[in-house]
Amino acid sequence: MPSAPSPSAWLRGSRRPSWLSDPKVLRTEVLGGLVVALALIPEAISFSIIAGVDPAVGLFASFTMAVTIALVGGRPAMISAATGAVALVIAPLNREHGFGYLVAAVILAGVFQIVLGALGVAKLMRFVPRSVMVGFVNSLAILIFMAQVPEMTDVPWPVYPLIAAGLAMMVFFPKLTTVVPAPLVSIVILTVITVAAGIAVPTVGDKGDLPSSLPVPGLPDVPFTLDTLTTVAPFAFAMALVGLMESLMTAKLVDDITDTRSSKTRESVGQGVANIVTGFFGGMGGCAMIGQTMINVRVSGARTRLSTFLAGAFLMVLCIVFGPVVSDIPMAALVAVMVMVSVATFDWHSIAPRTLRRMPLGETVVMLVTVVCVVATHNLAIGVVVGSIAAMVVFARRVARLAEVTAVTDPDGGTVVYRVTGELFFASSNELVGQFSYGTDPDRVVIDLSAAHIWDASSVAALDAVETKYAQRGKTVEIVGLNEPSARMHKTLSGELAGS
Helix, strand or coil: CCCCCCHHHCCCCCCCCHHHHCHHHHHHHHHHHHHHHHHHHHHHHHHHHHHCCCHHHHHHHHHHHHHHHHHHCCCCCCCEECCHHHHHHHHHHHHHHCHHHHHHHHHHHHHHHHHHHHCCHHHHHHHCCHHHHHHHHHHHHHHHHHHHHHHHCCCCCCHHHHHHHHHHHHHHHHHHCCCCCHHHHHHHHHHHHHHHHCCCCCEHHHHCCCCCCCCCCCCCCCCCCHHHHHHHHHHHHHHHHHHHHHHHHHHHHHHHHHCCCCCHHHHHHHHHHHHHHHHHCCCCCCEECHHHHHHHHHHCCCCCHHHHHHHHHHHHHHHHCCHHHHHCCEHHHHHHHHHHHHHHHCCHHHHCHHHHHHCCHHHHHHHHHHHHHHHHHCCHHHHHHHHHHHHHHHHHHHHHCCCEEEEEECCCCCEEEEEEEEEECHHHHCCCHHHCCCCCCCCEEEEEEEEEEECCHHHHHHHHHHHHHHHCCCCEEEEECCCHHHHHHHHHHCCCCCCC
């Protein structure tokens, strides 16, 4: 388990954190953390309900995840807390076996994440294409908005003008000043209005009781047997994969927004450490929280680990010290914040008519497949996996069409030279065998691969099949022009793939 860096090394290496020397940065980080903490409360309670646990469990998880990941994570300013994706994965375990097994699964999931992080699973992010990333962002925005719809249906009519007022303040207040985040101003003003005027609307307190004390560490209440391990392991592994997928995608998104790089391996290991700590404190586990991260990074402008740490710290202070006040915050104020986040998160350029006309059809299809899968399943990880597979299929079809075979016969008629161009792999080499005129070609055949590259065993098998067909007719084949990697693969595999 990696050791936590000292506060003086929170940003990069041993550099002095910018918030220690710049009051403006400190103010931005503190206020960003406060806004995120306010937005975390109803979300954490909602996810607790999904998981079938007490609201305090989700709030404790959000506290420990945020504070821990601020110290050991690889992406500054990213918020990790209890999430819906994790809640959906572990809910059946809690329902069938009880809360103790859920906690054990959270701890084991953290162990899995550390192992996966150490094995370099973060490097797989390089295989996620831009079209999938755009679909991920757009589906995220849609899910954030859809999550607010229940808060806008079957509610007292004052909710609607309150939401409209909150949106208006967040649009126009930044034009006056950016010293204080507009979402915080909106939340405070709408809370004062509803309390002072006695307007009866749903509040944070209606979501569930807030905890009145800090969580206490302890071991999960389960028998430490092999049977327990086999029960929790599948859920823990699924949670580890979903958590890493969402966290790494979110980290990449924040990298793009802030134009900075982060350590995905450190983030993977950090997520594991945070889940282990959360499990020992009786939390439900979690991962990067995309909506709250967008509030912190895009809306509030936070950039350092301090905002993440304070989001968790403020969360507990708000619940324990200011519980009665926080309970009076109208849900309409938080709904307005999340609606604004969804609008700001959506990549509107990706669906502009001008963009769609210029974008290759395959790229657009991959983006739409990702969006549809995420929205249909409410699982970002599934959408990313399906979208990536779709992108691979589109890429394979596109590259396969680039492989061509042209023939030139020598003037004396004794030799024919076939020039192969393009990338040879399973999708393109399957058609290779049919590109030669075995019956009518002269006795000597030269296959020139100087403009081609062999990528896999399927291509070597196809070349072997071509040589075999010519040999059956008493003709010789010479393969020339192989680059070094292709020659090495051909030498290793040629003649060893009979029957393939």
